[in-house]
Amino acid sequence: MTKPSQPPFTGRTEDRRFLTGAGRFVDDIELGRQAYMALVLSTHAHAEIRGIDTTTAAAMPGVLAVLTGADVLADGLGPVPPFFMPKLWGGPDGYGTLRPILVTDHVRCVGDRVAIVIAETRDEARLAAEAVDIDYAPLPVVTGARAALADDAPRLWADCPTGNLSCTLRLGDAAATAQAFAQAEVTLKRRLISPRVAPSSLEPRACIGVHDAAEDRFTLYTSSQDPHGFRAVIARNVLKIAESRLRVVSPDVGGGFGLKAHMHPEDALVLWAARRVGRPVKWTATRSEALLTDTQGRGQEVEAEIALDRDGTVRGVRVEAWHNLGAYFWGTATPPIFFSLQLIPNTYTIPAVDLTTHAVFTNTAPMSVYRGAGRPEATFVIERLMDEAAAEIGMDPAELRLRNTIAPEAMPFTTPTGMTYDSGDFGGMIRIALDRGDWAGFAARRDAAKGRGRLRGRSITSYVEVAGVMNERMEIRFDPDGALSIIAGTHSHGQGHATVFSQMVADWLSVPLDSIRYVQGDTDTVLIGRGTFAARSSMLGGTALMRAKDALIERAKDMAAIVLEADRAAVEFSDGMLRVTGTNKAIPLTEVAKLYYLPAGPANALGIGLSGAGTAAGKPGAAPNYPNGVILCEVEVDPETGAIVVDRMLALDDVGRVLNSTICEGQIHGGIAQGLGQALLEEVTYDEDGQLTSGSFMDYGLPRAGHMPHIESHLLEVPCTTNPLGVKGIGESGAIGAPVAIVNAILDAVRPLGVGSLDMPVTQVRLWSALRAAEEMRGAA
Amino acid sequence: MNTFDIFRASTLDGAVAAFRDHGDAMYLSGGMTLVPSMKSGLAAPGLLVDLSAIKGLRGIAREGNMLRIGALTRFSEIIASADVATAIPALGAMAAKVADRHVRNRGTLGGSVANNDPASDFPAAVLALGATMVTDRRRIAAADYFTGLFETALEADEVLAALEFPIPDAAAYAKHAHPASGYAVAGVFVARFGDDWRVGVTGSGEEGVFRLTQAEQALQQGGIKAAEGLNLGELELLDDATFPAAFRAAAIGWLLRDALAQL
Amino acid sequence: MKLEGSFTVARPASEVWAALNDPAVLGAAIPGCERIEQTEGGYDATVALKIGPVKARFSGQVTIAEAYSPERLVLTGEGSGGVAGFARGAATVVLTPAPGGTEVSYEAEVTIGGKLAQIGTRLIASTSRKLAEQFFASLNAQLSTRTEAST
């Protein structure tokens, strides 16, 4: 384990445009003759549509078209299936929904898209949308996953053979786990909930559809993490056209966090509308529309059990969980379902696990990936169990973790859920954290807090992440003047790829950083790409980029051998020069590049142009790098008011070889902030009728500067062995460990008062209520 | 938003006349509540009578034992005012607890009080200090002014022009803010005039702002110490999924103590 | 959302019952009622709702689902408030003879949907309770006035 050595950070190449207001987000784009789309959304959580009357709306000022689900069918537009089902990852068959871009006769959640209005201006479109009259016949509503499995629960999908159950995923060994539980000295069981949260990128989703009648070709400008994925889904499933007839452009994107990893119906609707009205059509979500129509994250209830001996040896874990899918099996809902189980063994040598989760339809917005995607749910379960177990047997929670931690010598280590960790020093990380965070000095801080009337609690959290799904392609291309472009298959929306990848290429090729143009997010210029999510870009993008560089140099050698009149095998590349071994003959790479573009000469035989492309591949469902880390957290609680202050936060992260420590730490800070939001503030709430009651930032609270502690972040390098760069992912790390770190620290503070469980978000009211209930129990006893 | 017209009134009379003539008008002050409501479509007046250009509605002046604050005075001006700081510093401290800097640069005292939003801060001070509402046509005592949730004694076309706050010997405000919106879940304003104690509570009352008479009596009789441990369980408080009445009652208890501790 | 309450009117149950079935009385008692018309089995009504800066006009139908004169009345109804959303619900009103008159108790289950539910949460519960109270207070006042007039 080493500390990364890094040059001083001087800013990112992409910063300037954002700092000067020159950034170009989708809503900043204005096309000629642009019209606007407004949505008509279901106000009912579950209802039959008896009729839609568009006559008033259609006659309103500025209205160009009012379109409904019947028009979708008439125009032959197809529904959208799940991006993939668990079966692709070796899971069960399940019921996957086909979601039309506008519903026809049945709404299944508030926010279901019922109709659209296209008008000259945004205001005119919205006002007309409000005038579309829909006759609903309300149906009974169910919003909770477990309630939806009751025999008498209202059913969402008549043709789903298993009621509201889409699928049940099982991992582990039930018999071995039963035996472990039978033999263990201590077993305990807890009910644990990861509530639904709203990703809430600060830029609401936005898109512009363009139809070029001359070429019969579409262009979609959209705020997307994965433009090629959007293109595939929309072209194949909805428009039923060749992918080459759809260009998807994702310009600057104001935050993704998984929300923009998969298309939403609006992305297809604006294209269809553009063809219908013969003009570009723009749609930008308002925040209340975003909270209503965006996919949401998490939403899992768990019955979790742990079996261990009094010496702290964990023998087994058993889990039954219910994941709330919402009304549709939509987009990339599969990864959270999988990872919420697969990551439960965490950094520990748990010999037996028996893990089950049920994915269930309810009358709520669809669930999909959100930063961490199942990993925070899994980590919440195992780390809550570890703390409960430590409390039960009276052992220091750090000690309990150390006793069960996978040793570095055991690498590669395969978990009972089938993940093979290649590298990591989980115990070493814990020990460093205990030292840096002054674990031993906690008692003094707790006593000092007591003097101020505060309860102080601490926690130590170990976590592991899986990163690097699917394959990726990167390209490096010299231009005729010797400058070069990186054509990236990944998609940066805050992660700083333009800086990091350009710096890597500048270093490798010894070219000036400012001679590099970074290109991404346009399916016409990027051959193929998978976009950015699941902490995949450093490993897959970085490795592919390195291979692109290697391919480019190999090709450069062909030219160098000719112009230097040397044996091809004797040509080597170093310091930006192609040199003939053992001689002083050399030519700069940029000169070789220019030769490749001359209208005559060796390029005639070698082929015009100098570029290189590279590919890197991960495996679906079993991604090949495992970032990991430890969070130490201390909180103070006011026992009278329930007010919580997160006072100390120490994050240690093994991200393999560090490409840019400042950017890595920025990712960790942001992830921890989202984790803190989940732990203390954020919860999507529906009332018993399925009405969304957290429909604006007046009710849905994101963390603000004042909520956040100062985070002390340290990066430690345990090089990854599954890729030539030795890197591991970073994007989700903070979000995985932070929620449980905060909840465990709060519980550590209040457990002496008799509060043994708290559901997220642990709001002040929730903690206050728990403290009062415990007080009454003590009074009664 | 719906289409609507804006009339920028230059006199109070002109504002009232325009309001009456139109039939579907609303007054616009800082717009921090009204404009978002109009954006959501939940308010759709045909005419906005903008009061911001009327001379004399903005400004702070100390007049003897009274502080007069124009209704169009912004929260940021209340915070910055030397007169407020010397006469009733608690009003400046309260203004500083309203939303955030950007909102305080627009939001006005009159807007907050005219709405009688159960969750806005200033009604607590108005009630506890026994302020007088000066309108375009009359003077209304605080005790007669707040008539229920979002309701005041103002007639539909009546404009709040200024508020006159008697200067207390001591005053303080403590607030529990909603973590997302920043509105008061509970807010307690205490004021002492000689031996007379007055306590106004905002954020939690079923009928909006109210005076906490139990606390006033206890303070009168036993001083600050007597306000500890009052039974507030009988209060009729707002009760919703996010903030149950029991929490609000407890919060009023500790906010009262916090406010008294500032004196 | 559940709403419930009770109060006592100093009139016999039969008079209270009659009032509860009189559109004129109802129209005067419903806060913001702009129009109420008797239909077959119920009423058609338009109600203007004002909560602070928020104004919404609801139009809808009320159906008398059960009527056991003069004891028990079950009403269901739904109204659309345009951009504000909709309201839908059922209410049971029970009249019980009590010393000095009639005890009127009500229990309602109301669903508010759409924008009001999404962004007006901090307003809805308290306002609904207030409106219910206003309705019955006004009904009570009307009955009492009648009492004075008739004596």
Place this chain on the structure above:
Amino acid sequence: MTTLTLSVNGSTRRVTTEDRTLLVDLLRGPLGLTGTHVGCDTSQCGACVVRLNGETVKSCSVLAATLDDGAMVETIEGVASDGALHPMQQAFSECHALQCGFCTPGFVITAIDMAERHPEGLSAAIVRAELKGNLCRCTGYQNIVAAVLQGAAAMGVPVPEREVSQ
């Protein structure tokens, strides 16, 4: 319709607009200044913060037609001068105080205003409190707080040494 004469980033601009037009829409539309963003509908997020007559406001809640003739509007586009970044912009870049960049214009305007209003000095605690009206979903605020302090120091505002280096 209302015709307005405004001073926008120092230039006089004359525009005719509907009475329902919000200041932010006037800036982003007819005036072509798309650096000011909209992140919410209820004045919570601060992505739309500009300075109006020298004071920060949420331009999504200001009706353009209520502005006085000659009103002075300063947006992110007017912060850098002659291509040189303002010290606060520079500090945001050097401290990695922005990721996706969507909220950044509102933060930069807020930060400059904050530094100018606190000639007596700034601390991390004050900065965190004063950032209450601005939401960022990417950074966790830590680097923003550092940047505001560093930028303020570069503007001549006293800042504890320890906090700049943090």
